[in-house]
Amino acid sequence: MKSWLPIAADSHFSLANIPFGVVTTAKFQTPRIAVAIGDHCLDTLTFSKQGGFSKCNGLTQQQLSVFSEPTLNAFAALGRSQHRIIRSYLQEIFKENTPYPEVLSTNKALRKEALIPLCEVKNHLPMAIGDYTDFFAGRNHAHNIGTLFRGPANALNPNYNHVPVAYHGRASSVIVSGTPLHRPNGQVLPVPEATTPVFKPCAKLDIELELGMFVCRGNEFGKPISVKDAEEHIFGYVLMNDWSARDIQQWEYVPLGPFNAKNFGTSISPWVVLADALEPFKTSGLPNEVELQDYLKEGKTDNIIDIRLDISLKTNQGCINNISKTSSKNLLWSWPQMLAHHTITGCNMRTGDLLGSGTISGFEPGTQGSILEQSLGGKTPLQLERGEARSFLEDNDTIIIRGCAGTTPGELVGFGECSGTILPPV
Amino acid sequence: MKSWLPIAADSHFSLANIPFGVVTTAKFQTPRIAVAIGDHCLDTLTFSKQGGFSKCNGLTQQQLSVFSEPTLNAFAALGRSQHRIIRSYLQEIFKENTPYPEVLSTNKALRKEALIPLCEVKNHLPMAIGDYTDFFAGRNHAHNIGTLFRGPANALNPNYNHVPVAYHGRASSVIVSGTPLHRPNGQVLPVPEATTPVFKPCAKLDIELELGMFVCRGNEFGKPISVKDAEEHIFGYVLMNDWSARDIQQWEYVPLGPFNAKNFGTSISPWVVLADALEPFKTSGLPNEVELQDYLKEGKTDNIIDIRLDISLKTNQGCINNISKTSSKNLLWSWPQMLAHHTITGCNMRTGDLLGSGTISGFEPGTQGSILEQSLGGKTPLQLERGEARSFLEDNDTIIIRGCAGTTPGELVGFGECSGTILPPV
CATH class of the missing domain: 2.30.30.230 (Fumarylacetoacetase, N-terminal domain)
Structure with missing residues (x-):
């Protein structure tokens, strides 16, 4: 055309x-x-x-x-x-x-x-967002993080392949691409073995490359969405950066999960790419080794959208560094599976609800969706142009995520970009 | 008057x-x-x-x-x-x-x-709820639960007394008192040592007695609410029952916290008692043994509202049993402290946001805000009238929470009730 x-x-x-x-x-x-x-x-x-x-x-x-x-x-x-x-x-x-x-x-x-x-x-912001839920469907990411913290033998938690793990996120602080955000302050441990925290600006500020999905039509309270009907509830997709304060998260997250480590801002790209526009780019995601519960069975494997994703880091010196290239194929769960799981309890979706995929990563350096993974927990800083390096983000760094499906010139289906700049703490 | x-x-x-x-x-x-x-x-x-x-x-x-x-x-x-x-x-x-x-x-x-x-x-529902956040400010509850799972020596996690621990909840499924809800289905482990789940109706359906607080005025993104200014952001209070599926929670919650175990419904009482009406009933809460970070220091101790709370269980046989009497004094953190913590990262509150206190419990049986605590994890069933007993809730059980401040006849400041009936699973 x-x-x-x-x-x-x-x-x-x-x-x-x-x-x-x-x-x-x-x-x-x-x-x-x-x-x-x-x-x-x-x-x-x-x-x-x-x-x-x-x-x-x-x-x-x-x-x-x-x-x-x-x-x-x-x-x-x-x-x-x-x-x-x-x-x-x-x-x-x-x-x-x-x-x-x-x-x-x-x-x-x-x-x-x-x-x-x-x-x-x-x-x-394209939508008035009701609830925002963030999944953890990037299995390579889960594996990379698990390996960092628990070693490769116990990388994935026992529930990982069975449950589309997720947490409820903060809707009020979802911001549109281009909106700057301050480095958050919070309680962190001064050294890993400490038991008394200090209050200071986050020193392990990270990104999470994700896709976001907006719900077009909800379901009635108490009436789950079946995995087979779920496509009709999907409006479209955006790129997402789920900014994360790793040191705050490490101290706060037991036993109820991440809270202040995530609620200071989540950036999304401004243009919602409709579900139909991405239909031609569906393919197989990561294979699952376990027998799924019936409510998660789709009866097909071409259920994951293949979007090429990349992350650039623009430093305060002005250098733009591509730090990651990956694909949204690196997801274990499809959006219909996420919707089916989320609502299996009777939880109701509403128009404008936002679901995040979780961080999308490959296994290799340069294909991972967070700096935590790429710098091995901050231990091996990313080497950037002009001799700069990053264990985590510095003030005035800008992260630009881009995503696009298709390869035929003139027929690309892309998102433009999702960018955000880290301002100094208030 | x-x-x-x-x-x-x-x-x-x-x-x-x-x-x-x-x-x-x-x-x-x-x-x-x-x-x-x-x-x-x-x-x-x-x-x-x-x-x-x-x-x-x-x-x-x-x-x-x-x-x-x-x-x-x-x-x-x-x-x-x-x-x-x-x-x-x-x-x-x-x-x-x-x-x-x-x-x-x-x-x-x-x-x-x-x-x-x-x-x-x-x-x-009195408010269009933006975001719903649930805190964990009932220290006795945290202690009781911690003792059940880890023994009394490690009852409280190291962060507990320092951080007003909280998780983001699901706003769409907050329901007004009187709305029935179905027992949720979900993935649970058939026996504790299993690693493969089964899909079935929740067998450990529980309640959580809480107070809820509605925000009247928000804060700008990136501008924290100071603990000293926080009172002006408080609209009023409701009773809350944060229904919980303990078996689903046990399997799903690592590493991101409770999700489907909570999102099938949260009941609130219908009448919002304005903050000013409860001002005369402020008193001291639970003392904290640790030095607080400055952003949590209020400079006063009469920061917790004293509301008498009780829980009744009406069984499907029609017997009404009072199963708990306690007070909202059993909170470690005040609402201003919760607001200050929630926004210290720059997270923005909006009019209509709902904050839950977390389960309110005493230490003794008959003063605890969940059945999990009262039945010691389901091991010692609550004995009810007419020979009935409950380890957890059964279908068609109704839970009625009541709350009231003050003792002078004709001058009570109460909430009426917050009730909900468990319907069979769909």
């Missing part, structure tokens, strides 16, 4: 993508929904108001009101069948031989008003 | 209380805000619309719009100074020698319309 709009061959936002986000501009200070395409975005409110959706069959006038909202929640709640209709329609509108040139391609006034260069928009 | 409205001397909803909730009636199916008083509640929307607040100084017309909302969030967001004004005004309106009899006491039409018997209303 080619577009009448010039789109670079290496753009993450090809016609095969059509991701949704929320933006403001100098002119429009109230957040509105937009669709990224090439190096532009389509202001869907203006587009909708000026009859842009008039040729879109299967969309009622009432459903069009979702484009007047300041978040994607109402759009998400329409459900996947409607997302499909709208995404396909926008592909029709933007394709070279569009059957409706009068809607946008030859409508100079609307193009001028509704197509905004991405460099002129400010992105906002 | 006496009221012109007949209020029983043992009513939890005396003139000294004035708790806020959200109700519907046969006539009004849209949730609206009400104030419980005696065995009635005041429909604040009708009261407000008919000029009930016309004599209330310090309240703007715009602020009155909070009573048109279906939750208490907008009211909470007004802040404690406004809550004080409104609560004092309503006390003036209801007191025997009210300076404004024409507003309600002699206004028969408005009394008939706005004062509704509590038996005719259905309660709803």
Whole structure:
């Protein structure tokens, strides 16, 4: 598919993508929904108001009101069948031989008003997030961390291959890419064998490369989502950086898990790539050695999305270092399995709930999703350009995660980037 | 203070209380805000619309719009100074020698319309809950549980007295008192030494007696709430039952803490008792043996609210058994300390966030807030009336928690009850 709009061959936002986000501009200070395409975005409110959706069959006038909202929640709640209709329609509108040139391609006034260069928009959180849950589905990561702390023989906990392990996270501090965050202060042990903590800025500030998934439709309290029905509850995906304070975590986490070590910020990329856009990139994930409980059995193996992921670290000296390249294939559990597990107790999902995959890693240095893994717990610092090195993050370091599916030029389905800069502690 | 409205001397909803909730009636199916008083509640929307607040100084017309909302969030967001004004005004309106009899006491039409018997209303969740966090501030509980699992010498983990330990909970499944919930299914180990789980209904279903606190005003991302300012962020309190699936918890909780063991439901009482109403009942909590970090130092010891709490278990045979009596004095950390700790990393609170205290227990049988403690891990079943016994909850058991501060007849400040019935698994 080619577009009448010039789109670079290496753009993450090809016609095969059509991701949704929320933006403001100098002119429009109230957040509105937009669709990224090439190096532009389509202001869907203006587009909708000026009859842009008039040729879109299967969309009622009432459903069009979702484009007047300041978040994607109402759009998400329409459900996947409607997302499909709208995404396909926008592909029709933007394709070279569009059957409706009068809607946008030859409508100079609307193009001028509704197509905004991405460099002129400010992105906002795409969804009002209800609950945020973070899984631990990156088995190589679990193995790497377990090896660091317990040795290779006991790397994985006994429950790991059976249970999609997860913890409830903090929704209020999920931030959109580009939002800086302060290095957190907290209680840490001055030396490993100490039993009295000191209060100081985190000295082991780390990242966690993850995918995030937004729920489009929830389930009723007490009614689990079956693994077979779970796809219909998936709105789309974002990149995620689950910033982690390893020294705070080490002291606080017994017995209830990570708390302040995680709640100072979780960054996500601004454009939600719809589930349908990533459907062609499903493949097999990591094989599981154990017999699964029935509620986790999907009856198929091509259940993991293959997204190429990379992490760059931009130091305060301005050097950009690629520190990791991996793939989201490195997950043990699929999103339907995570949803089925999360709700098997009757726990209810709601539109806008966010699930994180857990850190995505390979086994080798340079393929791991956290610095903890790459620096072997801080003992072998990452060597960067210009003689710099990092055991953990320093103030004013910027982490940039990028992710993209597909390899055909002009047909990439990507996320753009998820970035964040560490400010000094307050 | 006496009221012109007949209020029983043992009513939890005396003139000294004035708790806020959200109700519907046969006539009004849209949730609206009400104030419980005696065995009635005041429909604040009708009261407000008919000029009930016309004599209330310090309240703007715009602020009155909070009573048109279906939750208490907008009211909470007004802040404690406004809550004080409104609560004092309503006390003036209801007191025997009210300076404004024409507003309600002699206004028969408005009394008939706005004062509704509590038996005719259905309660709803009082707040739209953003994030729910559960602390572990009941030190006796932590000690009891630790003794069960590790023996008395290692009952408390090394971090316990230093860190207000907490975990992020699930907000979507917080339910209002009276909402039944199903016994959850999940993965559990068939015998303690097994390494392969089975999937079955939870066999160790338990309760956790807690207090809940709602946040009225949040803090900016990256700007911690100091322990000295924290009181201004506290809206009010509810009773809480943090239902727990102990067998699911035991298998899943390493290394990230409880997840499915908790997310199938958390019950709260429907009436939010304002922070000011409980101010007279502050006293000393459990002494801490360690030197606190500065950010947790309050500079005073009367920082814990003394609320008498009790738990009843109504069996499926209909017998009501009081199984525990305790006090919220059994907390190590105050709510300001919990808020200060939660936000010290820069984590932002929002209006409507819910914090749980953690299980409140004494040391002796009959004073503990969970069945796990009372039955010594299920080994010594609780003996109930008519020869019944419980190691853990059975299907169709109902748990009723009640809580009340004060002892002077006619001046009690109570919560009513927080109840829930366990339905068979789905």
